[in-house]
Amino acid sequence: MSTTVDLDQQRGAPRDRRRAELREFLRSRRERLAPTEVGLPEAGRRRTPGLRREEVAVLAGVGVSWYTWLEQGRDIKVSDDVLDAVARALLLDEVERTHLYRLAGLNPPQRQAAPSVPASPQMRRLLDAWAPGPGYIRDRHWNFTAVNEAARLVFGYGETDHNCLVSYFTNARYRVLHQHWEEIAPAVAAGFRADAARYPDDPEFDRIAEDLAQVSAEFAELWARHDAAEHSTAVKAVDHPEAGLLVFDATLFPVPEHPGHHLILHNPRPGTGTTQRLERLLRSQPGGGTPTTN
Template identity: 75%
Template sequence: MASASSSTYRDDRRTELREFLRSRRARVSPADVGMPAGGRRRTPGLRREEVAVLAGVGASWYTWLEQGRDITVSGQVLDAIARVLLLDAAERAHLYRLAGLTPPQAPSAPSVALSPEVRRLLDAWSPRPGYVRDRHWHFTAVNDAARVVFGYRESDHNCLVSFFTNPRYRVRHRDWEETAPEVAAAFRADAARYPDDPEFGRIAGELAAVSPEFAALWARHDVAEHTSAVKAVDHPEAGTMVFDATLLPLPQHPGHHLIMHNPRPGTDTQERLEALMRQHSLVVAHPG
């Protein structure tokens, strides 16, 4: 038996669906979709019957949908309605949610130059480590603190590959063996979002050929989602530092994520990090 709260939620969602579809329909004129105006209209926009015809669904079914009735809805039909109503990507995703479906994963563009705003954010995050990776886990930007703290080199181009093949990163990562299964599982979960993208398989195949540990983990077919983690680093100069790592999606760069590391409260990581970065700043400024 449904609870009162869940029933209220469904009612609210159906009300929102009704109002959303009506408002989107009202803003689309017949001319916008290549139809004759058909004389004067009492209300602006398309009629329900016109939306149904253009979307290839029954007029009664569309009326029920707009009324928020409990009917079966498919993504294919919602896409057709979204095209007729000229919905943008955000509106299409909203329609899916109101209809009780999970919006499909938006297609991701290949790695592109980061916007100035993202670069400024990454620079402003210093002296704390941060970097940006694309959907294939390729690094698109790494700040100086991440290179100093984690031991990333200029030759490090992919976060997954570096995790399993960069010896400096591995020796500094205190919980490497415990974390490795989660990293491989997270990459497989990301690959599953793009089943038609062969780049994930290429990266995994090439990495498995040089890393027996990754090969064994990849063969397990584990999947995992993670948006945060705790990283403990044993740095040869600064000692032990512990960071809270948070993964943030970048909507303006589909498929890209900003990974930000913050000194964990209750540790002396902040002081160690600041001293380390001051030291490296002086080394850079006075290499002699």
């Protein structure tokens, strides 16, 4: 269903600044386009560069007066359907379309998640460079696409660990190492449900949850609560049998070129001695802890 916002309901300086930004943005996008780029014939010499307002209106299927008022930042009602039409007419890319929504006072549409893809060489180098800090990349279904050696050593990930959620509830070694497993488990399940709600037409979330509930009664109980939560940071404490207590600040970063994918980096918490213990742990491994990702 289309959503609508009345621009004259917005008050004060922020409203005026947004209108000015909207006016300049639309004008600049219009002026950068040649008629031939949008399928229009050349119409002789033009006094101003780019498309005319009436041409944008025709391409978007809206009234000339309405588009003129929009570009002028006038008090008019705008809808997401019409903004999408204007975005198509002006050949806006996804970032520009989102910017247009914000300037018009509407929430940007949810970006479509990219299919799971292997981590790029650049991202793998980033994970390797993050050592001795643990790090990994997961896709929208929480499948691992890359895990650095520090994460494998610290969290006990093995060759059978392919999904972050599944590993949390089924990897016995991870559970033993994690100091606050039971307290954090509800937030983990709630985070997966919140991510699933972003993609209601994707049945893979239900499949993962149903399969996991069959083998983990604890997850089944938590999943039945229908709790949802979003977290971009967390504290993880690991009681490692070789290194001792390791405490990390974990931060989740979206991967812009692959919507739905996230980079999770763990930074040793200052004052806990984690950095020194972690470095000793990596040095004690065959090869001296040479970074690898897979």
